[in-house]
Amino acid sequence: xxxxGKIIEKVVLVGLISQDQDEKQxxxxxxxxxxxxxxxxxxVLKKFMQRLDRPHPVTFVGQGKLSEIAEYVKVMExxxxxxxxxxxxxxxxxxxxxxxCKVLDRTNLILDIFARRAQTAHAKTQVELAQYQYLLPRLxxxxxxxxxxxxxxxxxGPGETxxxxxxxxxxxxxxxxxxxxxxxxxxxxxxxxxxxxxxRVALVGYTNVGKSTIMNMLSKSDVFAENKLFATLxxxxxxxxxxxxxxLLADTVGFIRKLPHDLVESFKSTLDEVRxxxxxxxxxxxxxxxxxxxxxVVNRTLKEIEAGEKPVLYLFNKIDAFxxxxxxxxxxxxxxxxxxxxxxxxxSWMARHNSPSLFISARFKTNVEDFKNLLYEEVKxxxxxxxxxxxxxxxxxxxxxxxxxx
Numbered sequence: 001x002x003x004x005g006k007i008i009e010k011v012v013l014v015g016l017i018s019q020d021q022d023e024k025q026x027x028x029x030x031x032x033x034x035x036x037x038x039x040x041x042x043x044v045l046k047k048f049m050q051r052l053d054r055p056h057p058v059t060f061v062g063q064g065k066l067s068e069i070a071e072y073v074k075v076m077e078x079x080x081x082x083x084x085x086x087x088x089x090x091x092x093x094x095x096x097x098x099x100x101c102k103v104l105d106r107t108n109l110i111l112d113i114f115a116r117r118a119q120t121a122h123a124k125t126q127v128e129l130a131q132y133q134y135l136l137p138r139l140x141x142x143x144x145x146x147x148x149x150x151x152x153x154x155x156x157g158p159g160e161t162x163x164x165x166x167x168x169x170x171x172x173x174x175x176x177x178x179x180x181x182x183x184x185x186x187x188x189x190x191x192x193x194x195x196x197x198x199x200r201v202a203l204v205g206y207t208n209v210g211k212s213t214i215m216n217m218l219s220k221s222d223v224f225a226e227n228k229l230f231a232t233l234x235x236x237x238x239x240x241x242x243x244x245x246x247x248l249l250a251d252t253v254g255f256i257r258k259l260p261h262d263l264v265e266s267f268k269s270t271l272d273e274v275r276x277x278x279x280x281x282x283x284x285x286x287x288x289x290x291x292x293x294x295x296x297v298v299n300r301t302l303k304e305i306e307a308g309e310k311p312v313l314y315l316f317n318k319i320d321a322f323x324x325x326x327x328x329x330x331x332x333x334x335x336x337x338x339x340x341x342x343x344x345x346x347x348s349w350m351a352r353h354n355s356p357s358l359f360i361s362a363r364f365k366t367n368v369e370d371f372k373n374l375l376y377e378e379v380k381x382x383x384x385x386x387x388x389x390x391x392x393x394x395x396x397x398x399x400x401x402x403x404x405x406x
Contacts, residue, residue: 011042012073014061015084017051026084028290029257033084033106035208040113045076059098060091066098073101082109085258089138107134107260114263122184126267129177132170133262139163139170188272198239199247199382201375202274204302205283206294207254210317213362214283215251218242218372235273242376245383250277255301257293264304271305278382280312281375286359287321313378314357315371320364 015030017023026049034044050065059066060083073081080102087095087105096103104112111131118124203211219238240249250273274280282298284291302308358374360367 009042009079010045010076011037011080011082012045012069012076012078013037013047013082013084014069015047015049016055016061017049018055019053023049023051025290025293029084032257033082033109036106036109036113037082040109040116042080045078046072048072055085055091057088058090059094060085060087066095070099073099080104082106086260092138106258107263110256110260110263122181122188125177125180125184127263129174129181130260130262130265130267132174132177133265134260136167136170136174139166185272197386199279199379199386200250200273200277201240201247201279201281201379202250202252202277203281203283204252204274204298205254206285206288206298207256209254209283209285209288209294210362211251211254211283214281214315214317215249217362217365217368219249235271237273242372242379245376245379247379247383250274255298257297259301264301271307274302275305275307277307277310279378280307280310281315282312283315283317285318286316287318311378313374316357316359317362319359319366320361 013030013033015026015033017026021029030047030049034047037044048061048065048069050061052062056062061069069081072078078101081095081099082104083095084106086107087103092103092105111127111134114123114127115131118127203215205211215236215238219240235253236251238249238251240247252271252274253267280302282295284295288294299308302310356374356378358367358371360371362368
């Protein structure tokens with residue numbers, strides 16, 4: 001854990017400029033890592049970057065840079081050093097030896113945040129499974145051992161080392177957690193079947209783009225939302241009615257760059273709401289400097305969970321935080337992302353390529369009515385196919401199953 005009681009850890013961040021990411025991307029990734037550290041309750045003292053073609057197989061950064069970081073850690077009495085990429089067991093072991101402090105990687109930090117945010121038994125089980133899957137290949141660097149869940153004569157074989165015992169315990173825990181998830185998944189599948197044939201809409205997007213705020217706005221509910229990464233882990237489903245047309249709306253966990261594979265695997269059952277939905281609302285933070293890449297990250301993740309071919313409505317949110325420029329007709333300044341007007345954005349390739357799309361501010365309700373109208377038309381297309389008789393529609397409106405939260 002990053003934060004213990006009221007003790008706030010002082011951390012140092014490390015990233016690479018490599019053949020896979022240029023300097024602009026590396027700085028943006030470190031800014032996001034800082035946001036992750038802040039979400040976990042840490043204070044960032046400094047960010048280190050080094051230019052290498054690829055991460056050093058032994059120490060991630062070069063020996064000179066590692067010595068520089070070690071000196072800074074010693075002088076500033078930093079508690080933890082966090083690397084922006086997932087470290088191999090060998091790298092972790094050598095870096096800890098060189099820095100003589102706690103070392104985390106991006107995956108470990110995200111898992112820590114997920115463990116804090118998990119509220120339901122389902123989410124807690126998913127996070128715990130991902131944590132053990134992450135821990136298993138890294139047992140060689142552990143200085144402490146797991147608390148014994150089993151004991152007694154005959155359970156430890158002759159000559160079995162401590163690490164083999166720990167590995168066996170973890171494998172047993174993983175198997176048990178997978179069985180628990182299977183049972184929970186069956187319950188969730190039954191809940192989804194019981195909702196009948198109502199049109200299902202899912203909010204998807206990068207973390208911290210405003211999905212929960214939009215959920216609250218449409219459903220008039222009180223889903224937890226704050227300016228933190230992964231504020232929402234558990235999928236929440238609400239019945240929404242727009243112009244007498246009912247449908248189910250799901251708010252899902254946000255995606256992020258370099259999302260740990262084990263976490264994606266563990267949370268695939270949570271993302272069943274996305275896979276089984278009829279329409280996706282892809283929420284984008286238009287004010288974020290790297291929103292194009294965030295769109296790509298979400299689209300790649302949707303393909304990974306086999307939801308990449310669903311109808312998508314793109315919702316460019318937070319226009320209140322974006323500075324739109326009012327330009328005169330005779331202004332010959334070259335158009336860039338930084339000096340476009342709202343009208344430029346609405347007529348841009350981004351809006352045309354990601355169609356249908358709208359630009360809104362969920363916070364200040366700007367263009368929200370246009371969004372509701374567009375959503376109504378998209379839901380109606382599917383609803384009319386599924387329920388061709390108007391009488392059936394009104395029967396559904398009368399038969400309200402009530403709000404449901406998972």
